[in-house]
Amino acid sequence: MSIEVRGVSKSFGKFTALKDVNLKVAPGELVALLGPSGSGKTTLLRIIAGLEFADDAGGGPVAPSGAPRVGFVFQHYALFRHMTVFENIAFGLRVRPSATRPSDAKIRERVLELLSLIQLDSLAGRYPSQLSGGQRQRVALARALAIEPEVLLLDEPFGALDAKVRQGLRRWLRKLHDEIHMTTILVTHDQDEALEVADRIVVMNQGRIEQIGTPEEVFHRPANEFVMDFLGSVNLFHARVEGGQERRVFVRPHDMEIGHQAQSESSVRAVVKRIHAAGPMVKVELESEIGETLQVEIPHERYAVLGLKVGADVYVSPRESKVFFEDYSI
Amino acid sequence: MKWKVLLIGLTVLFLSLFLLVPLAAILVEALRKGAGAYVRALLDPDAMVAIRLTLLCASIAVVASVIFGICAAWAVTRFRFPGKSLLLTFIDLPFAVSPVVAGLLMVLVFGGQGWLGPLHLGVLFATPGIILATIFVSFPFVARELIPLMQEQGTEEEEAALLLGASGWQTFMRITLPKIKWGLLYGVILCSARAMGEFGAVSVVSGHIRGRTNTIPLHVEILYNEYNFVAAFAVASLLALLALATLGAKALLEWKLRRDAAAAQREAGA
Numbered sequence: 001m002s003i004e005v006r007g008v009s010k011s012f013g014k015f016t017a018l019k020d021v022n023l024k025v026a027p028g029e030l031v032a033l034l035g036p037s038g039s040g041k042t043t044l045l046r047i048i049a050g051l052e053f054a055d056d057a058g059g060g061p062v063a064p065s066g067a068p069r070v071g072f073v074f075q076h077y078a079l080f081r082h083m084t085v086f087e088n089i090a091f092g093l094r095v096r097p098s099a100t101r102p103s104d105a106k107i108r109e110r111v112l113e114l115l116s117l118i119q120l121d122s123l124a125g126r127y128p129s130q131l132s133g134g135q136r137q138r139v140a141l142a143r144a145l146a147i148e149p150e151v152l153l154l155d156e157p158f159g160a161l162d163a164k165v166r167q168g169l170r171r172w173l174r175k176l177h178d179e180i181h182m183t184t185i186l187v188t189h190d191q192d193e194a195l196e197v198a199d200r201i202v203v204m205n206q207g208r209i210e211q212i213g214t215p216e217e218v219f220h221r222p223a224n225e226f227v228m229d230f231l232g233s234v235n236l237f238h239a240r241v242e243g244g245q246e247r248r249v250f251v252r253p254h255d256m257e258i259g260h261q262a263q264s265e266s267s268v269r270a271v272v273k274r275i276h277a278a279g280p281m282v283k284v285e286l287e288s289e290i291g292e293t294l295q296v297e298i299p300h301e302r303y304a305v306l307g308l309k310v311g312a313d314v315y316v317s318p319r320e321s322k323v324f325f326e327d328y329s330i
Numbered sequence: 331m332k333w334k335v336l337l338i339g340l341t342v343l344f345l346s347l348f349l350l351v352p353l354a355a356i357l358v359e360a361l362r363k364g365a366g367a368y369v370r371a372l373l374d375p376d377a378m379v380a381i382r383l384t385l386l387c388a389s390i391a392v393v394a395s396v397i398f399g400i401c402a403a404w405a406v407t408r409f410r411f412p413g414k415s416l417l418l419t420f421i422d423l424p425f426a427v428s429p430v431v432a433g434l435l436m437v438l439v440f441g442g443q444g445w446l447g448p449l450h451l452g453v454l455f456a457t458p459g460i461i462l463a464t465i466f467v468s469f470p471f472v473a474r475e476l477i478p479l480m481q482e483q484g485t486e487e488e489e490a491a492l493l494l495g496a497s498g499w500q501t502f503m504r505i506t507l508p509k510i511k512w513g514l515l516y517g518v519i520l521c522s523a524r525a526m527g528e529f530g531a532v533s534v535v536s537g538h539i540r541g542r543t544n545t546i547p548l549h550v551e552i553l554y555n556e557y558n559f560v561a562a563f564a565v566a567s568l569l570a571l572l573a574l575a576t577l578g579a580k581a582l583l584e585w586k587l588r589r590d591a592a593a594a595q596r597e598a599g600a
Contacts, residue, residue, distance in 0.1 A: 051489055071493075074489075078490040079490075080487055080491070081487070081509070091491065091494055092494035092495055092496075095494065095497070143490075147495060
């Protein structure tokens with residue numbers, strides 16, 4: 001099922017959480033709402049879920065056929081602490097009116113099916129307090145899926161987990177989505193998570209949408225300075241162009257080259273300040289002639305060839321840079 | 331070490347002097363003329379009426395306190411509205427006001443010369459008045475227990491239940507109530523202890539009509555004033571036993587709550 005949000009605004013007292021937001025999600029799509037905390041992404045998700053109401057009654061989320069059945073996964077799981085894993089998953093089926101409630105045997109069948117989907121068959125009798133964070137989040141997901149939702153909404157689902165578990169669950173979620181093709185909206189502040197999992201990314205900031213696009217689009221063709229800055233680290237240069245105007249030039253660390261000689265007019269002289277060689281790329285921190293701090297990432301082979309040391313005088317040249325011409329105001 | 335012994339000794343001495351000795355004295359005095367006199371004092375028709383009236387008032391007060399407490403705690407912890415802190419202050423009012431004043435307020439409202447006096451509602455010097463006075467002094471206990479508990483537990487589980495298709499009633503019965511049941515029971519115990527023992531407010535509104543509007547504490551006072559010490563202490567011992575039973579239940583619950591809290595902490599740390 002598709003989701004459409006038209007002209008939604010929301011404020012809490014004096015704080016404006018959302019300002020005239022429009023969004024369309026196609027059936028079966030996995031969309032990530034990405035932004036820093038306070039950008040309004042969670043508020044938007046809660047409005048779509050019906051947990052929060054938009055300020056003006058005119059707009060609001062629009063679903064084709066009345067209120068959609070929503071599966072919602074909370075950041076802190078919100079499992080029912082006094083129920084076993086089995087009963088947690090069965091809850092959505094048990095509370096149905098008797099006319100549409102499946103039989104106990106049917107419920108059991110469905111719960112066992114979901115337990116094997118989340119690979120926790122053996123833990124049906126445990127209480128949430130006896131599970132690890134990753135297991136709890138999978139139970140929360142199974143509980144949401146039990147009611148066969150038309151839309152799946154995930155609010156920072158992996159935010160409370162450690163890095164390793166997060167990565168595993170992220171891939172598992174993408175695989176699951178490819179199997180069941182449910183319209184899914186994921187809220188996250190982690191750009192790696194959004195880039196890796198989503199079909200499309202909605203970058204939000206201060207209650208507004210900055211850009212909507214595929215991971216490639218938002219990463220390689222950011223619409224503005226905010227998106228460029230938020231999706232990975234970035235170096236900022238103040239450059240003077242024809243006419244004496246000053247422009248802000250953005251270059252990603254991996255789009256910069258280090259050399260012992262100047263390679264072009266845009267090369268900058270800099271001194272190596274720190275070197276982090278642990279990782280897939282070597283991260284070099286430098287200070288330019290005019291005191292700007294620069295981050296550059298180069299491959300290990302290149303690092304070996306250059307023989308860089310802290311304190312070395314080198315030239316830094318951008319390979320690819322971005323300049324945003326439209327006025328960007330916060 | 332010296333200090334430890336001294337402090338423990340002082341505490342025990344104080345408790346014995348002011349608590350254990352009087353408690354023992356009640357029982358000794360009550361049984362002074364033998365078990366027969368003790369039982370006769372309790373089976374006396376007037377005493378029976380007092381016991382029945384006390385239990386009736388306490389149960390109604392507890393039910394009122396539970397309904398009010400859940401509503402108030404729900405409103406305060408789930409919604410934002412103007413005047414919320416004022417409401418919280420009002421909930422505490424019965425703790426701050428002397429029970430005698432509460433009784434006098436009732437007289438002001440329902441008495442012959444009172445605001446509602448001309449309506450002749452038959453509240454004062456009758457069971458309804460005693461019930462109202464008891465409710466007044468005991469209604470905050472459940473709310474006071476539940477508000478911090480529900481604040482700490484948050485609303486996410488209820489939101490999850492609603493999104494899974496549960497109705498408001500189902501959410502309350504299946505999610506909220508199991509979450510707050512121990513706190514609720516604790517509030518009920520405190521509330522019933524207060525309701526059964528209430529003297530001041532009830533004394534003002536009851537009119538002390540023997541065999542009709544006397545609760546246990548009032549009956550004890552009357553017997554005592556008539557120098558009927560054995561009967562007075564016998565009935566008083568009943569109240570003391572009720573209090574002890576309540577305390578026992580409270581201790582048991584506290585132990586259980588502590589265990590749950592420890593488990594929750596382990597969970598949070600896991």
